[in-house]
Amino acid sequence: MSSIDELRYIQAFSKVIGVKENDVAEYAQRKGLNALVDNPTQLLTTPTQREKHQAFLHLYRMSSAINTRNPIISSPNDASDFFHSVMDKIYDKEAFVVAFLNTKNRIIDHEVVSIGTINSSIVHPREVFRNAIINKANSVILCHNHPSGDVYPSSEDMNLTRRLKDTGDILGIRVLDHVIITGLNQNKMYSFKEEGVLEQAGDYSISRSNDIAIKEDMKEKRTSIVNQLKTQPATAKAKQKTAPVGAEMER
Amino acid sequence: MNKEKNIKNLIKSLLDIEVTTEDMIALHENPQEYTNSAEDAEKLKDLFLLMDLADNKEVNKDVLY
Numbered sequence: 001m002s003s004i005d006e007l008r009y010i011q012a013f014s015k016v017i018g019v020k021e022n023d024v025a026e027y028a029q030r031k032g033l034n035a036l037v038d039n040p041t042q043l044l045t046t047p048t049q050r051e052k053h054q055a056f057l058h059l060y061r062m063s064s065a066i067n068t069r070n071p072i073i074s075s076p077n078d079a080s081d082f083f084h085s086v087m088d089k090i091y092d093k094e095a096f097v098v099a100f101l102n103t104k105n106r107i108i109d110h111e112v113v114s115i116g117t118i119n120s121s122i123v124h125p126r127e128v129f130r131n132a133i134i135n136k137a138n139s140v141i142l143c144h145n146h147p148s149g150d151v152y153p154s155s156e157d158m159n160l161t162r163r164l165k166d167t168g169d170i171l172g173i174r175v176l177d178h179v180i181i182t183g184l185n186q187n188k189m190y191s192f193k194e195e196g197v198l199e200q201a202g203d204y205s206i207s208r209s210n211d212i213a214i215k216e217d218m219k220e221k222r223t224s225i226v227n228q229l230k231t232q233p234a235t236a237k238a239k240q241k242t243a244p245v246g247a248e249m250e251r
Numbered sequence: 252m253n254k255e256k257n258i259k260n261l262i263k264s265l266l267d268i269e270v271t272t273e274d275m276i277a278l279h280e281n282p283q284e285y286t287n288s289a290e291d292a293e294k295l296k297d298l299f300l301l302m303d304l305a306d307n308k309e310v311n312k313d314v315l316y
Contacts, residue, residue, distance in 0.1 A: 005304060012301035015294075016265065037305050055265040056301070062258065063275055063302050 009033060017052050019043060072106045073099070073141060076191035079179050083143040086110055087181065096123050096144040100137035101176065108135045123160055125167040132173050139174040143181060151180045151190040161192055266294045 010028055013036050014021040027043045028036055036043070037060070044050045073079050079099070086097055099110040111131050114122045132140050142164060144157075153161075161178045168175040177193035192198045258273045268291040270278060278285055282295040 008300065009304040012297050012304065015297045016301050052265050055261045056298075059258065059261050059265065059275075059298070060302055060305060063279075 006033060009036070016056060017044070018049055070107050072104060073101060073176075074105055076177060076179055076189065076194045079141050079143065079177055079191070080181055080189045082107065082110075083145075083179060083181055086112075087143070087145055092147055094145060094147060096142070098128050098132070099141045099143070100132050100135045101139045101141065102136075103138045105139070105176075108137060123164075125164055128164055129167060129171055129173060133171070137173055139176045140168065141176045142178040144178075145181050147182065149182045149188070151182055151188050153180055153190060153192070158197070161197065165198060262295070262298075266291075266298060268294055270295070 006028075010024045010033075011021060013019070014024045017040075023043065024036065027040070031039065037057070040053060044053055071078065071082055073082060082099065083097060087095055093115050095112055095116075096114040097110055097112050100108045102108050109131070113127050116122070128140065128142070142161070157178075157180065161175075164178070165175040175198065177191055177198060179192070180190040182188050258275060258278075259270055262268060262270050262278075269287055270285045270291075272278060272285045278295060279299045282292040282299075283289070286292045286295060
């Protein structure tokens with residue numbers, strides 16, 4: 001958040017909750033801006049201020065719940081609902097869509113990567129992650145539909161998912177799930193996460209422990225790539241030395 | 252809906268203004284239409300500005316549940 005937005009945030013909080021602007025600014029400086037909404041106990045000194053803050057929290061929660069364009073995705077069912085809303089118009093064709101999420105699992109944006117037969121040559125990692133990087137996404141959820149109505153993944157779906165997951169791990173953009181839906185029966189869904197194909201089964205955790213595990217995993221992969229790069233010049237030199245011999249042999 | 256938690260009552264408690272709809276999106280997009288004065292509409296705009304900025308800041312909504 002820019003410093004201008006921070007000032008607007010403080011001024012709006014002051015006006016709405018009825019606390020002096022200087023007090024709000026001082027509290028935000030001491031405890032952080034999030035504390036104005038999360039933990040303002042020490043700031044709110046009168047019963048009226050506390051009542052207003054409670055009313056604000058209720059309205060804020062209601063507002064978040066009806067934010068259908070950028071919902072928070074916390075389970076495979078949430079993901080399925082979102083992707084159905086995106087893919088309803090193209091249910092008769094196979095399509096691959098990626099949703100970009102922020103650190104709180106709120107959808108920032110989505111992109112239809114491909115329409116037509118889904119295979120790894122069409123759904124390339126660079127197509128999937130290009131906009132994830134531009135949108136500064138923390139994670140992505142992948143989705144494609146099976147117009148046939150059978151949501152069970154093919155071996156190609158499995159390979160593609162693993163490939164994209166590995167790419168995401170290296171980039172530090174977690175692949176939270178890959179869901180397969182069908183336009184014919186909206187209740188049917190296959191979640192790679194739920195089936196245990198992607199890390200642990202269950203809901204989409206945003207816990208720090210997962211982040212740490214992913215960071216450790218990424219660190220190992222980066223180290224492996226760096227080691228490979230370190231050995232490459234030697235191999236390249238060796239190839240350069242042998243090339244003329246090879247060329248002469250060809251002649 | 253619980254009387255204490257409907258949108259009109261919450262806005263009355265928070266801003267001391269009357270609004271004529273329970274539709275949060277409509278209030279957000281067109282505050283003049285559903286309030287009694289320009290001054291009340293401004294108060295409503297301040298409220299939605301605060302919500303939008305809180306969203307950008309990604310306040311931990313778990314505390315709300």
